Amino acid sequence: MSEKKRIIFHLDMDHFYTAVEEREHPEYAGKPVVVGADPKQGKGRGVVSTSNYEARKVGVKSGMPISRAWRLCPEAVFLQPNFPLYIRVSNEIMAIVRKYADKFEQWGIDEAFLDVTARVKDYAEAEALAKKIKREISEKERLTCSIGVGPNKLTAKIASDFQKPNGLTLVKGSEVQQFLEPLPVRKLLWVGRKTEEKLKTLSISTIGELARYDPSVLTEVFGAMGMQMFLNAHGIDRSEVEPRTEVKSISHETTFQEDTAEADIVLEAMDVLCEEVCKEALNQRLFFKTVAIKVRYDNFETHTRSKTLPFMTARARDLKKSAKGLIQVYLQSRRKIRLIGVRVSAFVKSEKQKTLC
DNA sequence: TCTGGGGTCCTAGGACCC
């Protein structure tokens, strides 16, 4: 029952959004660049999506409130994300990368896993292949990436993050435990802020401490996830590199400029979201059965309500009617609303698109 | 610090059916 020997790459583009912007705008060279919400002189809502290394030097990081980024670095070039551009560049990069893998899995817009087991005979060849991929991306796209190489996805992912930007880190099977041992548990995939905090109460802060902990206690505290974490801490991860399956939900959401309790404003915004969601569903030829809405109050308390229709549809009229019904309870509360969202799921792919629309 | 927007997966309770 020994684990099949594999060689997995994880490729991660370096500060992707800002890198693309810098490529398109040479005049930004050497300046701090921040892609995210509009800072509005420090009064903007929203967060930083990506910052380049000049901005990171003064502490501007992904996920930070844009107002704080503005205070830290008012001289930065602040840009709103240009997703159509990023998606186009992403598609070009993925086309380059996927031809080097037997199995390929895109992970978000700017990351990918490659199973190259059948393409290389050892880590020396893997290193040469990784360099070749980096060179091709650099020549064709004028962008850099970091690649991690390891015996599984877990190790490859952590390795790609180990030296950035423009890094290449190889971790052989025999070196995995030693490599992971000193790292904080937060580096493990699926260990986020909440799990990190919970682990801290058990006096676990490094992957090594997690590996030495009693797995039965971990199972008690975290359920199935506990055993998963324990195995991962030992460098064990049998998950396959596999292509993303079909889309399971489509959603749009929006945060208001100012929190509002006005039903008219909320309903009008919701109609727009419904239109956008329907347009996308139709583009992908998907009919949906389940409609969900999301409401976030001004204190960040968040609720969702959903309803499964007795029929499938892709019509905006049906979506608007359902969404309107679902949001009523929240409007009646007269509390100030910060955000609303609309989501559809439970898809049926249509072969008869034309006749039904 | 004052917290976007797009997703996936898991859990748990209740309804309903056989």
Added chain:
DNA sequence: TCTGGGGTCCTAGGACCC
């Protein structure tokens, strides 16, 4: 009159990813 067990679907919330 109080009581099965299994299976599936629906709903709400939450954690996590980029």
